[in-house]
Amino acid sequence: MTRAAPTALALALAAFAASCGGELTEVFACYSIDPALVGPETIVRLCVTDDEGQRVFGCSDTRLSIAQTGARLSQGIVQDRSERVAFRLQGEIPRPTGGSSSVEQQLIVPFAPGRIVDVSLHLDTRCVERTCEAGRTCVEGACVPIEVNPRCLTDHGALPRPDCDDPRLVAGCSAP
Numbered sequence: 001m002t003r004a005a006p007t008a009l010a011l012a013l014a015a016f017a018a019s020c021g022g023e024l025t026e027v028f029a030c031y032s033i034d035p036a037l038v039g040p041e042t043i044v045r046l047c048v049t050d051d052e053g054q055r056v057f058g059c060s061d062t063r064l065s066i067a068q069t070g071a072r073l074s075q076g077i078v079q080d081r082s083e084r085v086a087f088r089l090q091g092e093i094p095r096p097t098g099g100s101s102s103v104e105q106q107l108i109v110p111f112a113p114g115r116i117v118d119v120s121l122h123l124d125t126r127c128v129e130r131t132c133e134a135g136r137t138c139v140e141g142a143c144v145p146i147e148v149n150p151r152c153l154t155d156h157g158a159l160p161r162p163d164c165d166d167p168r169l170v171a172g173c174s175a176p
Helices: 007-019
Strands: 003-005 026-033 043-050 055-063 073-078 084-094 100-110 116-123 136-139 142-145
Touching: 026 043, 026 084, 055 073, 084 116, 100 116, 100 136
Parallel strands: 026 116
Antiparallel strands: 003 073, 026 073, 043 055, 043 084, 084 100, 136 142
């Protein structure tokens, strides 16, 4: 099972592992929302699961403050025994006429042995009420594969490869 580690703790673990000759394998995830979707009644939930579908972090009981603040949040997910991790960022946006609209982004990313890689999930106005077929998710208004190309994983803080244009695999937000 994979476990979530607070960002500061995850970075401290990375330094400790490096000093002991070990290699930390981690996904450093950042979460954001378009300013137009931010509001006092907006709800954003995060669910992170391992490759067996077991809860790693969040899910139905976790609401992110980005819904009201618009600020980016970051989180380190340290590999334990799984090969990959799945993220689902969901938003419920109230409509002025009542009810709510939904927006979602998903991402399945493999762990890269001995590396810390950056990923980013963003709730985008172009994806509100956009439904994609199974195995795809909305990114910048278009439906793209949920799984990322492992060749394109971006090392923590590095720029993406020139031939990789997946906006979910760019240098993540900085650690707090």
